[in-house]
Amino acid sequence: MTFELIEGHLHRNNTMAYAFKFLTDDNNRYIKSFQLFLERSTEHQCMLDFVHGVLPDILASIGEGRSSLNILGVGSGAGEIDVEMLSQLRLKLPGLKVDNEVVEPSPEMMYNYKVLVSKSPNLEHVNFKWNKMTASEFENHWQEKNLTKKMDFIHMIQMLYYVADPRATVSFFRSLLNKNGKLMIILVSDKSGWGRLWKTFKADLSVGDISQCLTTGDIKSFLDADGIKYKNYQLPSQMDITECFSEGDEKGELLLDFLTEVIEFSKSAPPDLKAGVLDLLRHPDCSSEVDGKVVFNNTLEVLVLDP
Numbered sequence: 001m002t003f004e005l006i007e008g009h010l011h012r013n014n015t016m017a018y019a020f021k022f023l024t025d026d027n028n029r030y031i032k033s034f035q036l037f038l039e040r041s042t043e044h045q046c047m048l049d050f051v052h053g054v055l056p057d058i059l060a061s062i063g064e065g066r067s068s069l070n071i072l073g074v075g076s077g078a079g080e081i082d083v084e085m086l087s088q089l090r091l092k093l094p095g096l097k098v099d100n101e102v103v104e105p106s107p108e109m110m111y112n113y114k115v116l117v118s119k120s121p122n123l124e125h126v127n128f129k130w131n132k133m134t135a136s137e138f139e140n141h142w143q144e145k146n147l148t149k150k151m152d153f154i155h156m157i158q159m160l161y162y163v164a165d166p167r168a169t170v171s172f173f174r175s176l177l178n179k180n181g182k183l184m185i186i187l188v189s190d191k192s193g194w195g196r197l198w199k200t201f202k203a204d205l206s207v208g209d210i211s212q213c214l215t216t217g218d219i220k221s222f223l224d225a226d227g228i229k230y231k232n233y234q235l236p237s238q239m240d241i242t243e244c245f246s247e248g249d250e251k252g253e254l255l256l257d258f259l260t261e262v263i264e265f266s267k268s269a270p271p272d273l274k275a276g277v278l279d280l281l282r283h284p285d286c287s288s289e290v291d292g293k294v295v296f297n298n299t300l301e302v303l304v305l306d307p
Contacts, residue, residue, distance in 0.1 A: 020205070021263040031108060033258040036251055041239035041298050044080060047157070047186065050235055050302060051084050055184075056092040058304060062152050062180055063089070068097040069152040074135050074173065075159025076104050079113030083120050085155070090122055098126045101151075105134045135163055139172050150178040157186045158300075161214050161261075167222045170305075174228075177307040185303040189234060190217025193286030193297035197259065200280055204273055205260050216301040229306045237298040241281060245294065259296075 023030050038044060063069050069089075073082045079102070086098060104110045110132055117123060131138055135156075154173050163169045174183050188194040198205070198213035205213065216232070223230055241259070243252035253266045259281070266274065280286055287296045 020265070020268060023257050023261045023263055026263050027106060027108070029254075029257065029263060031106070033254040036254050037239065037258045040241070040255065041296075042237045043239070043298060043300070046235040046237040046300060047081055048084060050233065051081065051088055054233060054302075055085060056088050058182060058184075059085075059089050059153065060092050062182055063093045063096055066093075066096065066152075068099065070099045070101075070149065070178075072101045072103070072151045072154045072173075072176070074103045074138070074154065074156045075162070076102050076113060076157070077106075077109045079109075079116050081157055082113070082155075083116055083123070086123060086126055087120070090125060096125065099129070100126050101129045101131060103131045103133060103135060103138045105132065105137070107132060135159065135169055135173075139169075142176075149176075150181070151176045152178050152181045153184070154181070155184040155186075157184075158188075160185065160187060160219070166214060166219065170219065170222075174305060174307065179307055181307055183305040183307075185216075185219060185305070186235075186300055187214060187216045187219065187303075189299045189301040190215040191234075191297075191301075192299040193281070196283075196285040197277070197280060201260075201273075201277060205262060216303060219303060223303070223305070231304045233302040233304075235300040235302060237300055239296040239298040240293055241287065241296045242293045244281060245278065 023033065071086075073079075076082045082100075082102070086100065089096065089098065102110070102113065104113065110130060114130070117128060131141070133141065154176065156170075156173065160166045160169065170183070170185070177183060192215070195215045195217065198215065202213040220230075220232070241252075241255055243249045244256050244259070246252050253264065256265045256277075257263060259265075260269075260277065262268065265277075269277070281296065282294055287294050289295070
């Protein structure tokens with residue numbers, strides 16, 4: 001495997017598929033690597049900055065003059081961002097009642113979300129409904145029950161990587177919106193290090209039918225093609241990946257798993273692929289070196305869609 005520099009960017013000269021195991025097939029390892037990612041990155045902080053600074057006005061535009069709202073969180077994880085959004089909504093529109101549906105397939109994450117709710121003050125205005133299922137299972141459930149409930153705000157944060165058909169998934173959830181509703185998608189930006197990593201190694205790292213090598217660039221391309229209106233916001237974010245370059249470092253290996261979505265990538269990848277991934281992760285296309293640390297470009301982008 002070799003690389004060449006084209007217009008200042010690294011490109012693969014050949015591709016080969018490998019029989020890797022997808023990280024989310026091992027729930028315990030996925031959660032460990034995800035928690036480490038959160039510790040090493042500014043991911044949640046940049047989201048919280050958006051939730052505090054921009055989102056309240058978006059929510060106010062939906063809920064102004066209303067007595068209640070229907071909100072749906074798809075792939076809500078442990079609920080930290082969800083609860084903060086609900087708190088901001090209460091500050092912006094006090095007295096508003098909220099029916100909040102949660103879709104989350106991980107029992108551990110859902111348990112943590114429920115614990116967080118029990119410890120969070122000022123959520124008496126929120127009625128929670130828990131759906132321990134994937135987005136596709138929720139879609140099947142909705143259609144089988146022939147439900148007609150409409151949503152005022154739907155958020156899909158860092159979850160479209162784990163569906164087989166992002167376009168169809170977005171289309172379904174957008175169809176649930178009220179006429180004044182909004183669908184919010186947060187994914188890594190196509191301008192981020194993730195975008196370069198996946199563009200370069202997608203053929204090697206994609207596993208099965210899951211579309212984990214996804215950025216907002218992919219979403220915007222089909223939204224534009226379908227004439228769907230949306231607003232977008234960049235959320236600058238960084239991630240310390242220095243440990244990835246210490247051979248045998250346990251945390252470095254977990255971070256590499258998270259970056260590649262492959263279980264034990266450091267041990268299972270052929271030497272040339274591992275070297276190529278590490279070289280690209282260190283390249284200015286993906287990262288910068290700051291005070292001896294390798295800092296990965298983890299920039300996110302928010303897309304807010306109209307019905």
